[in-house]
Amino acid sequence: MTPALVAVSPGPYVTIQDTGRRGWRRFGIATAGAMDIASLIFANSLVGNPADSAGLEFAHVGGEWEVAATSCRIAVTGGDFTLSVDGQKLPNWQSHSLRRGQRFIIGGAPDAVWGYIGIAGSFDIPPRFGSLATHLRSRLGGLEGGLIKPGDSLPLAAAVAPAALERRVFPRGRPNWPFRIVLGPQQDYFDPASIETFLRTTYKVTHRADRMGTWLDGPRIPHARGFNVVSDGIVPGCIQIPGAGVPVVLLKDCQTHGGYPKLATVITADLSRFAQLKPGTPLRFACIGVEAAQAIAVKYHARLAGIEHWVEDVAEEARPPPQVEPLQRQG
Amino acid sequence: MYYPRFLPLGDTALSVEFGDSISPELNQAVVDLDLAVRAAKLESITETAPSYRSLLICYEPALMSFDALVAALRGLMSLAKQTASATAVAWSVPVLYEPPFADDLPDVARQLGLSAEAIIGLHTGAAYRVYMLGFAPGWPYLGGLPEALHTSRKETPRAQVPIGAIVIGGVQAGIVPITTPSGWHIIGQTPLRPFEPDGKKPFLFGAGDSVRFRRVDKAEFDVLSALSPEALLEMVRTER
Incomplete structure (x- = not known):
């Protein structure tokens, strides 16, 4: 029997994601990939996967899952998401090996929107254009390009959990300092006074937020010379100001090209932290130069590459008490 | 500047x-x-x-x-x-401008005050350039739509535009690569697939290519639709 993870009752917005698709933008194919890259890498590291392996990403709640393999090692990261296995509460940001038939339920988190389930060995699903990242709008990647639905069976590459010790990490909180931006490419579509307003305003995250982007609530940013630019390339992090003057921060599933003026771009190192803001959270932006942003990006990438060093083995004596036998299901 | x-x-x-x-x-x-x-x-x-x-x-x-x-x-x-090498390709795209495909042709005719025949004549008479691919996988942004065919977009976007739909919207013309919602008008259908995710050449078009539309009847459309993707490509690729 093919080893699998069964989505018994998944959260409403669960997709398979890895670190994203590169090199296909010229053909209209978006980056996609995990909204919070560091959390996906932590999840992978905890279960012993390479950093760019595909895991499950969920928004707000993870839902209920069942192991349909001899055994399977999982880890939940992203925020302080509740995790229970067959009714027993287990720590997040730590790996757990489960047996066939065991069910785990992932609830919500007070400190995050996006959660990740790392699965040892990842999925046995062919990549599309070099990646397993799901891009919902073009129905590409993951499980036939779509959301994970109740009853879906996700084929796993490993039939048994690794023999290595379980691993854990103590996550650092996310700072609430301003989100750093580099002005451009179209700041000349705005008066200096408008840019000043943008930088002085405390915005709020709205409920209009998904993998494509987040709409902000705050004062209008008027355009100095209309709001139609000749469509050109956009990347995750770009802050578009559409006709109504309300900023939209574009995220991983954003289109490859857009026709609204882009006032600025959130720096790479701050983008995952931005994606994790819950609706209603106040935030501010701070302008930095491109050289400073690059120096931060280099350090950030080095930190991502070093995530492995933050993860430690769980000593035998620190392990949770043995898991209870799964309930025999009727029929 | x-x-x-x-x-x-x-x-x-x-x-x-x-x-x-x-x-x-x-x-x-x-x-x-x-x-x-x-x-x-x-x-x-x-x-x-x-x-x-x-x-x-x-x-x-x-x-x-x-x-x-x-x-x-x-x-x-x-x-x-x-x-710069001669990588650009000239395409002759076969189009059936008839029901059940040309859903919006009557509306466009009304909006522009032209006959359906006149619209088809203008659409096939123009030379287009693929300026870029974007918006969706393999979606060609075509420039060169005659001014007489510039329209305002549909008031309510259609929820599903089929693959191969020949569309116009604003000053642009398009060939739909994936089933997608769109506010553009459907005036015809081609058997070509601008995006074949599993094909040897997943993306038909490249920036800088040139495109002309060629009217076909139902009989030819059916013949072309039955061809293998490779054979069909040979038929529609014209040398510069």
């Missing part, structure tokens, strides 16, 4: 802007630089994406600073004209 301009998109991308309008000349400058950049195979550049009047360049800041990249690009730009 002096062009080209080098504009940052954060810390890992920049846009080389050649102008502020839509013209074949500006777009050719973009395509030429794109070819030169790809031929140079700079380790620091992770990908490039042409658009109407600018080239997006994604790069690794650990390997090259913004200023160093701009300097390298200025150098490549002087070579761009010479390295």
Whole structure:
């Protein structure tokens, strides 16, 4: 029997994601990939996967899952998401090996929107254009390009959990300092006074937020010379100001090209932290130069590459008490 | 304003802007630089994406600073004209402009005050340029739609536009690569697939290609639809 993870009752917005698709933008194919890259890498590291392996990403709640393999090692990261296995509460940001038939339920988190389930060995699903990242709008990647639905069976590459010790990490909180931006490419579509307003305003995250982007609530940013630019390339992090003057921060599933003026771009190192803001959270932006942003990006990438060093083995004596036998299901 | 301009998109991308309008000349400058950049195979550049009047360049800041990249690009730009090879393709796209496919042709005729025949004549009579691929996988942004066919978009976008639909919207013409919602008007259908995710050549078009539409009847449409993707491609590729 093919080893699998069964989505018994998944959260409403669960997709398979890895670190994203590169090199296909010229053909209209978006980056996609995990909204919070560091959390996906932590999840992978905890279960012993390479950093760019595909895991499950969920928004707000993870839902209920069942192991349909001899055994399977999982880890939940992203925020302080509740995790229970067959009714027993287990720590997040730590790996757990489960047996066939065991069910785990992932609830919500007070400190995050996006959660990740790392699965040892990842999925046995062919990549599309070099990646397993799901891009919902073009129905590409993951499980036939779509959301994970109740009853879906996700084929796993490993039939048994690794023999290595379980691993854990103590996550650092996310700072609430301003989100750093580099002005451009179209700041000349705005008066200096408008840019000043943008930088002085405390915005709020709205409920209009998904993998494509987040709409902000705050004062209008008027355009100095209309709001139609000749469509050109956009990347995750770009802050578009559409006709109504309300900023939209574009995220991983954003289109490859857009026709609204882009006032600025959130720096790479701050983008995952931005994606994790819950609706209603106040935030501010701070302008930095491109050289400073690059120096931060280099350090950030080095930190991502070093995530492995933050993860430690769980000593035998620190392990949770043995898991209870799964309930025999009727029929 | 002096062009080209080098504009940052954060810390890992920049846009080389050649102008502020839509013209074949500006777009050719973009395509030429794109070819030169790809031929140079700079380790620091992770990908490039042409658009109407600018080239997006994604790069690794650990390997090259913004200023160093701009300097390298200025150098490549002087070579761009010479390295430009004849990679552009001329396409003759077969179109059936009849029910059950040409759903919006009557509406467009009403909006423009033209007969359906006149619209088909204008649509097939024009030469189009693929300015870029974007919006969806393999979606060609076609410029060159005659002014008489410029329309306002549908008031309510259609939830599902089928693959191969021939559409017009605003000043643009398109060939739909994936089933998608769209506010553009459907005036015909082609058996061609601009996006074949499992094919040897997943993306039919490239920036800089030229396109003409050729009217076919139902009998020819059916014959073409029955061909293998490779055989169909041979039929619609015309040499320049």
